[in-house]
Amino acid sequence: MPQSAVDRHTARRRAATSMAATELVGDVARVLGERGITVMPLKGALLQHWLYDDPAERPLSDVDLLVRAGDLPDAVDLLKEARYRPTSHAIVDGLVMETRFGLLLDLHTRLFDQARYRIFTDDLFARGSDDTNLFGAPVRIPCALDVYAHLIGKFGSDHLDARAEARLDELGRMGSFIAVSPGAAALHLGRCGMRRVSRYVLPLVHETTGDSFARKVVDCLPLDPLGRSIAAVTSSVLAGAPPRSRMAALMAHLMNDSLPRGLRSGVRALRQQARS
Secondary structure (H helix, E strand, O other), rough: HHHEEEEEHHHHHHHHHHHHHHHHHHHHHHHHHHOOOOOOOEEEEEEEEHOOOHHHHHOEEEEEEOOOOOHHHHHHHOOOHOOOOOOOOOOOOOOEOOOOOOOOOEEEEEOOOOOOOHHHOHHHHHHHHOOOOOOOOEEOOHHHHHHHHHHHHHHHOOOOOOOOOHHHOOOOOHHHHOOOOOOHHHHHOOOOOOOOHHHHHHHHHHHHHHHHHHHHHHHHOOOOOOHHHHHHHHHHHHHHOOOOOOHHHHHHOOOOHHHHHHHHHHHHHHHHHHHO
């Protein structure tokens, strides 16, 4: 197949996936909203609308939605009635469902394991805002600073390095999108337990994309000599390392808010692996 035909096929597939993701979020929001359950769109399903002139520019393989932990059992039952089907795929504090839209639905009750960072579901919903236009149904949209924190924390917890150019580009776009000062962003990241992972991730954003906002946020982070050293060692260890190596996982947990929390999140991760 000629390259031009391959490019057209890819563009059409991405456009169809983008539209399907929007329809999927709207459908889930309507099904659950009728019973008073609010959903919050996460990651690609939201960012394709926020950060890209053409939503189809942002590749999607699934749709991530957040619900409160207490709402999850009822949400699953309601979605089953609406022809969504649970799968055997394992995610922490949630589940994956098959949908009629050709995309998997990842239904979460947390952004991260309870021991990793300090960004909590109730706070996310409290800081969010209601919207009925973006997905054609009532959803709770996270505040931009929480999305920025989520992207930074996810980059660190996935053990990524400078090779993850698409993820770094998206962080650069997000830095241009949020309408706050670097100091306000640094303060929020500190409150979310991400002062150390930010010292690792944001310099990579600046070096890869030229985003000056990322560099300014790092300059505004509170003094933390140990965190600075951890970020420097992490940069050295993860550069070119296999993403799922044990050393990469160790460094990811060391970038938690404190060493005790890093130990706790590491132990919990080992227990989860043993159960899976």
